[in-house]
Structure formats: C-alpha cells, structure tokens
Amino acid sequence: MGTGRIAAAGMLGLLVLALTACGGGGRSRSDPLHGTSWNLISLEGTAPLPGTRITVTFDAGVIQGSSGCNRFSGAYEISGDRIAIHDVRSTLMACIKPEGVMDQEQKFLALLMSSEGYQIMDGRLRLTRSGQVLLTFMAEN
Numbered sequence: 001m002g003t004g005r006i007a008a009a010g011m012l013g014l015l016v017l018a019l020t021a022c023g024g025g026g027r028s029r030s031d032p033l034h035g036t037s038w039n040l041i042s043l044e045g046t047a048p049l050p051g052t053r054i055t056v057t058f059d060a061g062v063i064q065g066s067s068g069c070n071r072f073s074g075a076y077e078i079s080g081d082r083i084a085i086h087d088v089r090s091t092l093m094a095c096i097k098p099e100g101v102m103d104q105e106q107k108f109l110a111l112l113m114s115s116e117g118y119q120i121m122d123g124r125l126r127l128t129r130s131g132q133v134l135l136t137f138m139a140e141n
Contacts, residue, residue: 030078031058031060031061031078032078032120033058033076033078033083033118033120033125034058034059034060035058035059036057036058036125036139037055037056037057037058037139037140038055038056038057038125038137038138038139038140039053039054039055039137039138039140040053040054040055040056040108040135040136040137041124041136041137041138042133042135042136043104043107043108043111043134043135044111044133044134044135045133048068048104049068049098049100049101049104050098051097051098052068052069052098052101052104053066053068054066054067054068054108055140056112056137058076061075061076061077062074062075062076063075063076063085063088063112067090067105067108067109068095068101068104068105068108069093069094069095069101069102069105070090070091070092070093070095070105071090071091072088072089072090072091072109073088073089074086074087074088074089074113075087078118081117081118081119082116082117082118083115083116083117083118083127084116085112085113085115086113088109088112088113090109108135111127111134111135112127112134112135114129114134115127115128115129115134115135116128116129116130117129117131123138123139124136124137124138124139125137125139
C-alpha cells in the first residue's frame with residue numbers, strides 16, 4: 001500500500017515536470033506574443049497592395065517575417081502592453097511588381113520599428129503608437 005502511494009506521487013511529480021518543460025503551449029505570461037505568427041491586413045487603416053503578403057513571427061525575443069518583397073528579422077521586448085522592436089535588418093532584393101511594393105515595404109518597416117504598444121483581441125494583433133493603430137495583423141492558422 002505504501003509503495004503504491006510512492007509510485008503515484010512519483011508519477012505525479014514526473015507529470016508536473018513534463019508540463020512545466022512544455023511551457024504550457026509555447027506562450028509565457030510575460031511574452032504573450034512568443035510563438036505566434038501573423039499576416040498584415042492593414043497599414044494605418046489601408047489594406048496592403050494586392051499580390052503582396054506581409055508576415056511577422058514572434059519567438060523568444062526575435063521578430064522575423066516577410067515585408068512584401070524582402071525578409072526581415074530583429075529583436076523585440078515586451079513589458080506589459082508595451083513593445084519595443086529594434087535592430088531590424090532586411091535582405092536587399094528589389095521588387096518591381098506590384099507597383100509601389102518597395103514604398104509599402106519601407107512604410108511597413110518604419111511603422112513596425114516605431115510601434116510602442118500592442119493589443120491582441122479577436123484574433124488580431126494591433127501595433128500602436130500614442131494610442132493610434134499603426135499595423136493590424138490577423139492570426140495565421
């Protein structure tokens with residue numbers, strides 16, 4: 001009888017350790033963006049150019065994705081509902097189609113790096129500055 005209780009307690013301890021190591025699904029309370037991926041649906045209220053796909057992925061302090069033509073990566077830090085995105089670097093390809101894609105890419109990267117806050121609501125991520133929504137993303141499936 002005592003051996004059974006010890007074995008059960010040991011199994012419970014292993015289960016707790018396994019769940020702790022898994023991180024509860026990849027997201028932490030201090031970084032709710034960790035392990036998430038998003039598709040841009042709006043730049044300051046305007047839809048991205050047709051034929052372009054702008055994405056971001058957040059993973060343990062690293063942000064990366066596609067800015068419509070080039071790939072980018074950088075660092076991000078979360079503190080409450082505040083976000084700081086910095087050290088963003090991009091590949092240097094030139095795209096000519098659709099017309100305006102390079103201007104859109106520069107605007108996107110500038111807005112991304114100037115973001116100060118974030119909100120996650122209804123499957124959308126909104127990056128803000130001074131209370132104004134700069135970029136709106138839809139969660140990737």
